[in-house]
Amino acid sequence: MLQPVLRDRGTGSADRDPAVLLKETEGLARAISLDIVSSRAISLNRPRPATLFGEGVVSEVHDRIEAEEADLVIVGGPLSPVQQRNLERAWSCKVIDRTGLILEIFGERARTREGQLQVELAALTYQRSRLVRSWTHLERQRGGFGFVGGPGESQIELDRRMIDDRIIRLKKDLNQVRRTRGLHRKARERVPYPLIALVGYTNAGKSTLFNRLTRADVFAEDMLFATLDPTMRSLELPSGRKVIFSDTVGFISELPHDLVAAFRATLEEVVAADIVLHVRDCADPDTEAQRQDVETILKNLLREREAGDEDDDRKMPARIEILNKTDLLAPDEQAALDARADRTADLISVSALDGSGCDMLLDMIDAKLAETDTVADVEVALSDGATMAWLYEKGDVLDRNDDGMKSRLKVRLTPRDIARFRKQQAAEENVG
Numbered sequence: 001m002l003q004p005v006l007r008d009r010g011t012g013s014a015d016r017d018p019a020v021l022l023k024e025t026e027g028l029a030r031a032i033s034l035d036i037v038s039s040r041a042i043s044l045n046r047p048r049p050a051t052l053f054g055e056g057v058v059s060e061v062h063d064r065i066e067a068e069e070a071d072l073v074i075v076g077g078p079l080s081p082v083q084q085r086n087l088e089r090a091w092s093c094k095v096i097d098r099t100g101l102i103l104e105i106f107g108e109r110a111r112t113r114e115g116q117l118q119v120e121l122a123a124l125t126y127q128r129s130r131l132v133r134s135w136t137h138l139e140r141q142r143g144g145f146g147f148v149g150g151p152g153e154s155q156i157e158l159d160r161r162m163i164d165d166r167i168i169r170l171k172k173d174l175n176q177v178r179r180t181r182g183l184h185r186k187a188r189e190r191v192p193y194p195l196i197a198l199v200g201y202t203n204a205g206k207s208t209l210f211n212r213l214t215r216a217d218v219f220a221e222d223m224l225f226a227t228l229d230p231t232m233r234s235l236e237l238p239s240g241r242k243v244i245f246s247d248t249v250g251f252i253s254e255l256p257h258d259l260v261a262a263f264r265a266t267l268e269e270v271v272a273a274d275i276v277l278h279v280r281d282c283a284d285p286d287t288e289a290q291r292q293d294v295e296t297i298l299k300n301l302l303r304e305r306e307a308g309d310e311d312d313d314r315k316m317p318a319r320i321e322i323l324n325k326t327d328l329l330a331p332d333e334q335a336a337l338d339a340r341a342d343r344t345a346d347l348i349s350v351s352a353l354d355g356s357g358c359d360m361l362l363d364m365i366d367a368k369l370a371e372t373d374t375v376a377d378v379e380v381a382l383s384d385g386a387t388m389a390w391l392y393e394k395g396d397v398l399d400r401n402d403d404g405m406k407s408r409l410k411v412r413l414t415p416r417d418i419a420r421f422r423k424q425q426a427a428e429e430n431v432g
Contacts, residue, residue, distance in 0.1 A: 001025060001039035002061065003076040006047060016253075018043070020286045024253075025076030025098065027203070031105050037068045051090065052083045062091050074101055078254070081130040098254065099126055114177045121170040128163050193234065194243045194369055194414065197270045197317075199298065200279035201290040202250030205324040209279055209352035210247040213362070232269075237366045238359075246273065253293045271301050274416070275368055276317045282337060282349065283328035291321075318368050320346050322361065327351040373412045378421065380407050391421070 003022040018041035029036055042057060051058055052075070065073065072094045073087070079097035087095045096104070103126060106119040198206045210216060214233035231247045246269045270276060278294060280287055323341065326334050326349050334349070341349045348364055350357030375398065380387050382405055391397060391409060394417050399410040413421065 001074045003041040005041055005043045016289050028101050032108055051086050058090050065091050117174050124163055124167050194274040196243050196275050197246045197273035198277045201294055202252050204279045204281040205352045206279045207247055212352045214245050237362055239366045251294045251297050273317045276319050277322055279322045279324050281325050282323035283325045323349040324352055327353050373414055375412050376418050378409050382407050
């Protein structure tokens with residue numbers, strides 16, 4: 001395993017500890033049960049267009065491959081198709097880059113049809129520019145996409161036309177999935193519960209926190225990308241307000257663009273949320289760099305939402321930053337973190353494992369939702385008992401005056417509920 005540290009490309013990797021980068025790549029490899037026989041970080045001042053690494057490194061790695069009898073080399077960064085081909089020829093073994101490794105993990109872990117379609121589309125888009133000699137998604141006995149090889153795989157020759165045809169079919173299937181998801185979202189809007197989305201770097205503890213808050217049983221393990229398919233659960237906050245929590249796929253530095261694009265339908269839940277909970281692993285020495293990576297991806301998602309729908313007048317989701325895994329800190333570190341959270345708005349320290357801070361988090365979510373509530377003056381016909389009951393159930397009626405056939409109410413509602421109420425009123429007026 002080789003972790004290139006590129007010093008002159010402005011990718012940001014130079015700002016991160018090479019040992020941390022290497023450890024993360026090792027974690028990705030272990031996530032699909034690969035045995036690591038050798039690993040090293042290599043600083044590159046001038047990447048070689050043909051092989052990325054210099055001749056000396058290429059020769060050293062060749063000797064090490066022969067000594068260890070390794071049949072796979074993982075490069076923890078991007079490789080061009082030419083670099084990948086040349087390195088495979090030089091080392092006489094399979095070579096994959098960071099994107100290929102992440103796609104392999106996603107291929108093994110995706111369980112829902114949506115997730116499988118999304119990963120296959122990303123993998124095919126990745127393969128298209130490379131036209132690797134073998135493709136195994138149509139006939140295989142193992143998970144994943146065959147980038148790393150495996151028993152029982154069929155070697156199928158696919159040309160560009162076949163890949164393009166499959167991509168077209170996948171995009172059609174995914175468009176249908178997005179339409180179905182849109183219908184589900186509209187159905188949820190008719191049941192006006194605020195949406196709370198959990199996001200964060202992979203292995204930050206999102207699923208563990210999700211299980212702790214909602215008493216769900218989502219798979220949660222100490223490994224990268226333990227959760228891929230989105231899960232939703234309802235929860236009643238301390239105030240009695242009902243909300244829907246959504247657990248999403250974890251982010252990672254230099255997440256392949258094709259994978260972000262393919263998972264847009266899943267990540268739509270994030271940009272449609274009322275509150276985004278950014279879960280961080282505060283015990284990780286690279287936590288600040290991870291925070292920046294997540295923030296960058298979130299900004300790009302929100303920018304794409306605004307560009308794709310000019311009529312979308314939704315505000316940016318409110319944000320709460322959660323410093324998780326405080327149980328792994330020393331007492332003095334934990335005390336300092338708690339003091340920092342006390343001084344900073346929208347920041348809280350918790351341990352999803354032992355539950356400390358989770359009750360305060362729910363109170364903070366309650367308060368954050370209340371901040372967005374708006375007091376509106378509405379009129380309802382006294383005979384319209386259904387609408388009256390809805391206002392009392394979903395809002396806080398502050399004042400009421402009955403006058404003849406109508407009732408005038410001053411009620412506190414969320415912006416979403418007010419929009420629904422106005423839309424329903426307009427529909428009834430048009431019918432009338």
